[in-house]
Amino acid sequence: MKDYPIEIDDYLSGNMSISEQQAFEERLRTDTELAQEFKLQKEMFTMYGNQKWIEGDMDILKTDQAKQLQSFFKSDKALEIKTTINEVISENRTNVNSKRFWFIGIAASIAVLLTVSLFVFKDKNYEELYASYIHLDEIPSLVTRGEDSHKLLEEAQLLFEAQKYEEATRSFSEYHQKETTINPLSYIYNGVAYIELGKFDSALEQFRHLEDSNTLQAKKAKWYRALVFLKQKNKTKIKEVLQIILSDTSNYKYKEAQELLDMID
Incomplete structure (x- = not known):
């Protein structure tokens, strides 16, 4: 069984040597399955990693909702959630023949997004309604x-x-x-x-x-x-x-x- 999730996690976490990074990047150009899993795992990694929390059109970051999300991701509560996710993933990656930790990471990240969305956008809706009435x-x-x-x-x-x-x-x-x-x-x-x-x-x-x-x-x-x-x-x-x-x-x-x-x- 291919260990794509482990390799991708090592690459994104900076745990590869320069030669290993180069070999991995070369495989990304030729291995379609690896490239697809890399794209998805990178998005998950970005959500709870120390990278920019969003990529693409940076004008999105100027909206009030984006500012609230950024503020939340920098909060102690978000750090606690992130730590818990990483601990769960670390505990489950010991079995190198299993993708369980990968699916746990995805599920946890989705849960975080749903929680944050409810927390932020519910408050935002009330504020907007008050302002409009x-x-x-x-x-x-x-x-x-x-x-x-x-x-x-x-x-x-x-x-x-x-x-x-x-x-x-x-x-x-x-x-x-x-x-x-x-x-x-x-x-x-x-x-x-x-x-x-x-x-x-x-x-x-x-x-x-x-x-x-x-x-x-x-x-x-x-x-x-x-x-x-x-x-x-x-x-x-x-x-x-x-x-x-x-x-x-x-x-x-x-x-x-x-x-x-x-x-x-």
């Missing part, structure tokens, strides 16, 4: 032309638009403490600012205030709560809120709630 341009301005503007509100909105969310939340909080009659839109702005800061409990509190405001804007609270859970990647909570929205066709963002539920379900 937040629609900040739909939030009416707090500053009305022709009317005396509330200085704190005007300042808070400007800070929000400049993406200075920490400062914006402070201005909104000061406004909420000082005033007895609150513009309900300020709860939306403040809540979204807290989402961007990763302060999800504070964001949910703002949307509870919005829902309790008994204004026309109150009907938007459930949708923004859903966006909080979307940002958190909390599928159970997202579905709960979306199903409440879908209980009545007149609810705010009914159509979008159905679309979002279909995508995450």
Whole structure:
């Protein structure tokens, strides 16, 4: 039985002498079966070896998904997986007449790719969904032309638009403490600012205030709560809120709630 996997592994790992490398490379040009197995094993070796993690069109590496994969492959968790794969292969290559370690290597590498894909792309999908549904341009301005503007509100909105969310939340909080009659839109702005800061409990509190405001804007609270859970990647909570929205066709963002539920379900 041919020991292609052992030879290929020795070549890729640099365990051959110069003369052995030259002889092996010559055989690659004439032995079709060896060339095919070399191509496949090289791809597997690249996945968990210390080489470039991807070859070909390098523009692919500029995508957000590629950057997340690169980051994962450099992590301690990926190193642990790689070490385990190599240990399993080493343990099973002692039988030189068996290709078992070769198939174990392929299976392990595929398992790693599936795990990483689920880990990375699941998170990525939630991030993309949040970005596509937040629609900040739909939030009416707090500053009305022709009317005396509330200085704190005007300042808070400007800070929000400049993406200075920490400062914006402070201005909104000061406004909420000082005033007895609150513009309900300020709860939306403040809540979204807290989402961007990763302060999800504070964001949910703002949307509870919005829902309790008994204004026309109150009907938007459930949708923004859903966006909080979307940002958190909390599928159970997202579905709960979306199903409440879908209980009545007149609810705010009914159509979008159905679309979002279909995508995450």
